[in-house]
Every structure is written in C-alpha cells, then in structure tokens.
Amino acid sequence: MNAPFGPKRPVQLELDAELVARAEALGANLSRTVEAALAAHLAAATAREAAPEARAADHARFTAAVIERHGHWGEEFRTL
Numbered sequence: 001m002n003a004p005f006g007p008k009r010p011v012q013l014e015l016d017a018e019l020v021a022r023a024e025a026l027g028a029n030l031s032r033t034v035e036a037a038l039a040a041h042l043a044a045a046t047a048r049e050a051a052p053e054a055r056a057a058d059h060a061r062f063t064a065a066v067i068e069r070h071g072h073w074g075e076e077f078r079t080l
Contacts, residue, residue, distance in 0.1 A: 013034065023030055072078075 020030065023033060
C-alpha cells in the first residue's frame with residue numbers, strides 16, 4: 001500500500017523496545033505506523049512554518065469583514 005507515500009527505501013531506526021512490543025501485540029504494521037506519524041509530523045511542521053503569514057492574512061480578512069458589517073467599534077464616539 002504505497003499509494004499515499006511513494007517509493008520505499010530501507011532505513012535503520014532505534015525505537016523504544018516496550019513501544020515496539022506493544023505495537024506488535026496490537027498487530028500494528030510498524031513501517032506504516034512510523035510512515036504515517038512522520039507524514040503527520042512533517043505536515044504539522046510545514047503548517048507551523050506558514051502559520052504566521054496565514055494567520056495574519058486570516059486575521060486581516062476577518063477584521064475587514066467585521067468592520068464592513070458592524071463599523072469601527074468607537075465610531076459612535078468619534079468627533080472628527
């Protein structure tokens with residue numbers, strides 16, 4: 001089942017023996033499990049790298065929409 005991940009290559013990992021034993025007892029495919037966890041970790045890291053710009057853009061759009069709908073919060077008190 002290579003569909004979501006692409007070509008494979010052998011790697012050597014050192015994992016906690018107890019965790020491996022528990023995973024094997026549950027019948028988990030260790031390669032697929034580590035592959036999925038690594039993919040999720042990389043996706044989260046990529047999202048964190050892009051997050052400041054994306055959050056700033058989202059905030060600007062949200063603020064503009066609120067102001068367009070409701071006006072500025074202090075508009076009723078403005079004297080200029």
